[in-house]
Amino acid sequence: MLDTLRRIVQEVNAAPDLQGALDIIVERVKSSVAVDVASVYLLDEEQGQFVLSATQGLRKDAVGKAQLGSSEGLVGMVCEREEPVNIEDAPSHPRYRFIHETGEDPYHGFLGVPIIQHGKVLGVLVVRQRKVRKFDEDEESFLVTLAAQLAGAITHAGASGKVTSALTQTESVSAALRGLPGAPGVAIGQAMVVYPPANLEAIPDRVAVDTDLEVNNFEAAVAAVRDDLRDYANRMSAVLPAEELALFDALLLMLGGDSLVAETVQRIREGNWAAGALRETIAQHVSVFEAMEDSYLRERASDIRDLGRRILTHMQSHPAESVEIYPDTVLVGEDISASQLAEIPLDRLAGIVCASGSSSSHVAILAQALGIPAVMGVNDMPVSRLEGRTIIADGYRGDVFVNPSSLVREEFLLLQTQETELTEALKNVAGQPSVTPDGVPVPLYLNIGLVSGGGTEVHSEGDGVGLYRTEVPFLMQDRFPGEEEQLRIYRNALQAFAPRPVTLRTLDVGGDKMLPYFPVHEDNPFLGWRGIRISLDHPEIFLSQIRAMLRASVGLNNLTIMLPMVSSVSELDIAMSLIDQAHGELLEDGMPVHRPPIGIMIEVPSAVYQIEAIARRVDFFSIGTNDLTQYLLAVDRNNSRVANLYQCLHPAVLRAIRQVVGEAHKFGKPVSVCGEMAGDPAAVLALLGLEVDSLSMSVSNLARVKWVVRSFTRNEVVGLLDQALALEEPRAIRDLYNSVLEQGGLGGLVRAGN
Numbered sequence: 001m002l003d004t005l006r007r008i009v010q011e012v013n014a015a016p017d018l019q020g021a022l023d024i025i026v027e028r029v030k031s032s033v034a035v036d037v038a039s040v041y042l043l044d045e046e047q048g049q050f051v052l053s054a055t056q057g058l059r060k061d062a063v064g065k066a067q068l069g070s071s072e073g074l075v076g077m078v079c080e081r082e083e084p085v086n087i088e089d090a091p092s093h094p095r096y097r098f099i100h101e102t103g104e105d106p107y108h109g110f111l112g113v114p115i116i117q118h119g120k121v122l123g124v125l126v127v128r129q130r131k132v133r134k135f136d137e138d139e140e141s142f143l144v145t146l147a148a149q150l151a152g153a154i155t156h157a158g159a160s161g162k163v164t165s166a167l168t169q170t171e172s173v174s175a176a177l178r179g180l181p182g183a184p185g186v187a188i189g190q191a192m193v194v195y196p197p198a199n200l201e202a203i204p205d206r207v208a209v210d211t212d213l214e215v216n217n218f219e220a221a222v223a224a225v226r227d228d229l230r231d232y233a234n235r236m237s238a239v240l241p242a243e244e245l246a247l248f249d250a251l252l253l254m255l256g257g258d259s260l261v262a263e264t265v266q267r268i269r270e271g272n273w274a275a276g277a278l279r280e281t282i283a284q285h286v287s288v289f290e291a292m293e294d295s296y297l298r299e300r301a302s303d304i305r306d307l308g309r310r311i312l313t314h315m316q317s318h319p320a321e322s323v324e325i326y327p328d329t330v331l332v333g334e335d336i337s338a339s340q341l342a343e344i345p346l347d348r349l350a351g352i353v354c355a356s357g358s359s360s361s362h363v364a365i366l367a368q369a370l371g372i373p374a375v376m377g378v379n380d381m382p383v384s385r386l387e388g389r390t391i392i393a394d395g396y397r398g399d400v401f402v403n404p405s406s407l408v409r410e411e412f413l414l415l416q417t418q419e420t421e422l423t424e425a426l427k428n429v430a431g432q433p434s435v436t437p438d439g440v441p442v443p444l445y446l447n448i449g450l451v452s453g454g455g456t457e458v459h460s461e462g463d464g465v466g467l468y469r470t471e472v473p474f475l476m477q478d479r480f481p482g483e484e485e486q487l488r489i490y491r492n493a494l495q496a497f498a499p500r501p502v503t504l505r506t507l508d509v510g511g512d513k514m515l516p517y518f519p520v521h522e523d524n525p526f527l528g529w530r531g532i533r534i535s536l537d538h539p540e541i542f543l544s545q546i547r548a549m550l551r552a553s554v555g556l557n558n559l560t561i562m563l564p565m566v567s568s569v570s571e572l573d574i575a576m577s578l579i580d581q582a583h584g585e586l587l588e589d590g591m592p593v594h595r596p597p598i599g600i601m602i603e604v605p606s607a608v609y610q611i612e613a614i615a616r617r618v619d620f621f622s623i624g625t626n627d628l629t630q631y632l633l634a635v636d637r638n639n640s641r642v643a644n645l646y647q648c649l650h651p652a653v654l655r656a657i658r659q660v661v662g663e664a665h666k667f668g669k670p671v672s673v674c675g676e677m678a679g680d681p682a683a684v685l686a687l688l689g690l691e692v693d694s695l696s697m698s699v700s701n702l703a704r705v706k707w708v709v710r711s712f713t714r715n716e717v718v719g720l721l722d723q724a725l726a727l728e729e730p731r732a733i734r735d736l737y738n739s740v741l742e743q744g745g746l747g748g749l750v751r752a753g754n
């Protein structure tokens, strides 16, 4: 049974389009269950009809024609009940409805199982038997299991089929492909398909005839790729901040480092020709990265592949083909690398659509930093057929439209115009203070690290840094950075923003952020060895980080330190005593270090209920709503299957924040919010009503949040919060805040979100 199931699902997954998939299903089901008829009825939502979409046993010419209302007949009954309907003599059932076109007259036994995806009925799988008989339990559970597994495959096949029909029809249709939001914004333009410049995987092993010549050829190619990368980095340096440019440094480091080059040379010396040796080395490095649990690091495998292809291209001396670059290029590819992006002049790059990857892929990180809309992970995209096609990429929702109908196009053009107007309008708030109309200041700080989301001008924005994720420099290395190295990094950040405050968060690895040189394998990493827990178990790492932070602030005195993932008071006490120890040692060494303000992040529910004890020990609180939402609602923040349940405007999250603010204020301790919620205009209305003291967000959200702050009085937002807390559903709360933004003339700030 299991084998049959697996085989059918595999075959269906490999089907070129929806019809192909459905035909395979009915054929395989008919033979595996030994029935007289197997059919699939799909629900056409617009028409409210079930349409016979594939059959083995009924008349083939009825496919696409035979229809039933969505609650008609036994098929409608399966849909209504959302469970199998198993009837020994269908024609005598009161719900039976005879469909003339199918010629189904002689069939009696009926078993229908619903095909359900994400709680929605997509269709019904039906088997029929000529004789009067009830299907047995095994048959029923086989079909139920199969239908559950097929739902996803049917959705995928439907999506790629839609694209095929969009490409083959002269009058275009609206075909939406689902991906993941990579970088916000809407792009409309022409697809430029990028593909690997050389197919490294296809290179065979071959005995080197002249080893020295092979080594020379390889080393010359490495040097050429190094020059190319430096060139891209120079071009990008005008528009990217240092943290982003570090990506190119990392690539150069890989090339300069011993392993990649030296290992290839060694393989050549052992007898393989240069291309074969390169293929072997790259494959080995790729497999190391692909095995890593951390999604950020797994993505680095594609950087290694990219390097390999580039070197191969140079070795093969294929001059780069000159391709047409459209004025509104939407870069499309199976796997787009950061350097492929860098090859397109920025004034021509409208958007990015990538079949693989996620928002933590390098290319998405760069897109965010450059303000270019991006959609990642569009699995069903027939990449090779898209060159020159009109593409709409909706980076907010993760939707892609190929050959959009004029209606869809107009809708998105309108959205783009509104965005441009909004950006223009937002410029007006640039130099203005972040103060409510009734005079309450709400400082706006920046979240920085790798995803700073802005150009070099980022340092002039905001009232300081509310969250510097120090794990980022740790992630970019191949060992723990030493105290001196950290000192340099932190000093740069403190200097860039001085005299404005900069909050350095101590190392927050674990969960989905794993250091390549410090792997931790756990069944539940988000509930495991994370954040402060690692720091306290390794005081030597923690102490050197604190010493570097304290030394970096000498003469600037704009440092504040923040501790992540604190779940108990004892953790805080130990951390505080280590900070005191580091401070004391530096003073003893004659360094004029100040003891900076120290705060903790509130991101674990247990901390929400210990504010009083914690408030006596710290100077401030910052609520990490990304993790707090995940832990309060028990919803993995990285799992797309439960993404619809991850809602920062959930009443429980709002009440937790209210509790933290209320308690902290009793002790005169300020509360900031530094999760993504602080950059979400509707949620900002709630946070202002909750009377948080400041907000910290990525630079790309700063202007719109400031606009919200400057548009509503304290009384208004407090009144709104009362209304919001009277609601029970997160969706209703978001709708309330969205309608307030719209009424306030800030409709452009309303966006999709949970």
Ligand code: PEP
Residues within 6 Å of the ligand: 467, 469, 508, 603, 623, 624, 625, 626, 627, 628, 674, 675, 676
């Ligand atoms: C948070 O959890 O809200 C937060 C800001 O920390 P991170 O996203 O780095 O876990």
Ligand code: MG
Residues within 6 Å of the ligand: 564, 603, 624, 626, 627
């Ligand atoms: Mg966190």
